[in-house]
Amino acid sequence: MTDHWHTPLRHIKGRELSGDTRQTSGMTRLEAVSGKTVGSEKVWMGQTHxxxxxxxxxxxxxxxxxxxxxxxxxxxxxxxxxxxERRLETEPGDYIFVPPFVPHREENPGEEEAVVVIARSSQEGIVVNLPSLFTAGTETETD
Known part of the structure; x- marks a missing residue:
C-alpha cells in the first residue's frame, strides 16, 4: 500500500527538460512531467518551441x-x-484548449521564438503526425 502522505514532491529544473519525447517537424517539444520523468499517472507537461x-x-x-x-x-x-481552415492568433498570457483527436498545427509568423507550456491528460506525450490537412483551395477564417 502506498503512503501518499509521505511521497516526496519532484522538482524539474527548466534546464533539465528532456527532448526525448515524440516530436513534430517545425517545432521542438521538451518533456518536464511525465510517467517517464517523475512517475506521473494522469498528466504530461512540457514546453514547445x-x-x-x-x-x-x-x-x-x-x-x-x-x-x-x-x-x-x-x-x-x-x-x-x-x-x-480556422486560425487562432494568440499572444503571451493566452490559453488554448485542444480536444482529443483534433488535427491541428502551430505556426509562428513572428520574428521571435514562440514558447508555450503544454499540459495533457495522459502520462505520455502522445503525438500522431499526419500528412498535410489543408489544401490550397481551403477557405480560411481568423479568430
Whole structure:
C-alpha cells in the first residue's frame, strides 16, 4: 500500500527538460512531467518551441486533452472546422484548449521564438503526425 502522505514532491529544473519525447517537424517539444520523468499517472507537461517564420507539421494528440499556455511570441493555432481552415492568433498570457483527436498545427509568423507550456491528460506525450490537412483551395477564417 502506498503512503501518499509521505511521497516526496519532484522538482524539474527548466534546464533539465528532456527532448526525448515524440516530436513534430517545425517545432521542438521538451518533456518536464511525465510517467517517464517523475512517475506521473494522469498528466504530461512540457514546453514547445517554434522558431520564427516556421510552421509545424499537422498532428493530433490521440485521446489526450491538451491545454496550452502562451509564454512568449505570437503563435497561431490552425485547425479545420466544417471544411474551413480556422486560425487562432494568440499572444503571451493566452490559453488554448485542444480536444482529443483534433488535427491541428502551430505556426509562428513572428520574428521571435514562440514558447508555450503544454499540459495533457495522459502520462505520455502522445503525438500522431499526419500528412498535410489543408489544401490550397481551403477557405480560411481568423479568430
Amino acid at each position: 517554434v522558431a520564427p517564420a516556421t510552421s509545424s507539421g499537422d498532428h493530433h494528440h490521440g485521446e489526450a486533452e491538451t491545454a496550452i499556455y502562451v509564454v512568449s511570441g505570437h503563435p497561431v493555432f490552425v485547425f479545420a472546422e466544417d471544411g474551413v
